Amino acid sequence: MKKSSLTSIEICAGAGGQALGIEQAGFEHLCLVELEHAACNTLRLNRPTWHVFEGDLRDFDASDYRDQVDLVAGGVPCPPFSKAGKQLGENDERDLFPEAIRIVKEVRPKAVMLENVRGLLDAVFEDYRYKVEKQLEDFGYVASWRLLNASDYGVPQLRPRVVFVGLRKDIAPYFSWPTPSDLPPITVGESLFDLMSESKWRGAKKWAHNASSVAPTLVGGSKKHGGPDLGPTRARAAWASLGVDGRGLADAPPERNFVGMPRLTTRMAARIQGFPDDWKFFGRKTATYRQIGNAFPPPVAHAVAQAIYEAIVTAAKQHKKVA
Numbered sequence: 001m002k003k004s005s006l007t008s009i010e011i012c013a014g015a016g017g018q019a020l021g022i023e024q025a026g027f028e029h030l031c032l033v034e035l036e037h038a039a040c041n042t043l044r045l046n047r048p049t050w051h052v053f054e055g056d057l058r059d060f061d062a063s064d065y066r067d068q069v070d071l072v073a074g075g076v077p078c079p080p081f082s083k084a085g086k087q088l089g090e091n092d093e094r095d096l097f098p099e100a101i102r103i104v105k106e107v108r109p110k111a112v113m114l115e116n117v118r119g120l121l122d123a124v125f126e127d128y129r130y131k132v133e134k135q136l137e138d139f140g141y142v143a144s145w146r147l148l149n150a151s152d153y154g155v156p157q158l159r160p161r162v163v164f165v166g167l168r169k170d171i172a173p174y175f176s177w178p179t180p181s182d183l184p185p186i187t188v189g190e191s192l193f194d195l196m197s198e199s200k201w202r203g204a205k206k207w208a209h210n211a212s213s214v215a216p217t218l219v220g221g222s223k224k225h226g227g228p229d230l231g232p233t234r235a236r237a238a239w240a241s242l243g244v245d246g247r248g249l250a251d252a253p254p255e256r257n258f259v260g261m262p263r264l265t266t267r268m269a270a271r272i273q274g275f276p277d278d279w280k281f282f283g284r285k286t287a288t289y290r291q292i293g294n295a296f297p298p299p300v301a302h303a304v305a306q307a308i309y310e311a312i313v314t315a316a317k318q319h320k321k322v323a
Helices: 017-024 037-046 097-107 123-138 188-196 204-210 233-240 266-272 285-293 298-322
Strands: 006-011 027-034 052-054 071-074 111-117 141-149 160-168
Touching (some): 006 298, 017 071, 037 285, 071 097, 071 298, 123 141, 160 298
Parallel strands (some): 027 052
16 A cells, blocks of 8 residues: 555644644544634645535534545544543533544544543543453453653653544454654654744853753643633743743743743744644634644654554455455
């Protein structure tokens, strides 16, 4: 199989972090489903050829794609499982795992890839995880969960994320979770030095030297909570230790004679999240930052999707040999 010969559907696509990583792994998106207007426009802005369904996932009928899709992927909403919330799980109206399972049932892809917050692995959700696994197993998939840290895959941010992968039983034996990079994690200073020094800031070199570790997890917030800042008090303190003022975002890099702690621009935040510099975001600063902060880092999505791609291709080759 040649690259891009495999197909995918992306649900809860957001600003396209996961979709971009999956595309880089060789999948061609047949459809992307997203509710937020600004995020939909971001997808269209960067990939005019992508078919974007703008609307509630509950209103999306995937039956037309049955047996045409190799991968169903997405990042279902995190609040039902987040430690920052009430962890209501299936009792939270924002829980879209049931919709994801419905789409898998309608489409019957070769593989499933869903990401969520670390809290989903808490003991309180053991029965919930088992229920999800059992439903997928009843459809003929082998399911597993794994906690991955973005900093292990070239992203200058810790960002622990739970990834759920389900593969058809004939493909599952050929899948292996991606291994972390042998290289040391890239630091915030290394990642952002060129952006911080764009306006010839005299303190950029010293700042980069002191920003010598990975970033804390970016917090995008929601329409109800959060704004153009880097998170609650604890997160801001972590950013301050890296020499970054987390109380807001800047419109531009620090000027030549700037004194004090600089703030990140949205472009800097996007790089911390692993987006390439040519990925554009639709909307003003707050809307842009929410898209960035809520994204799944493309390099992590790429690593997992690449492993899924290789499993599907290897299984197809083995089946061809047997035939």
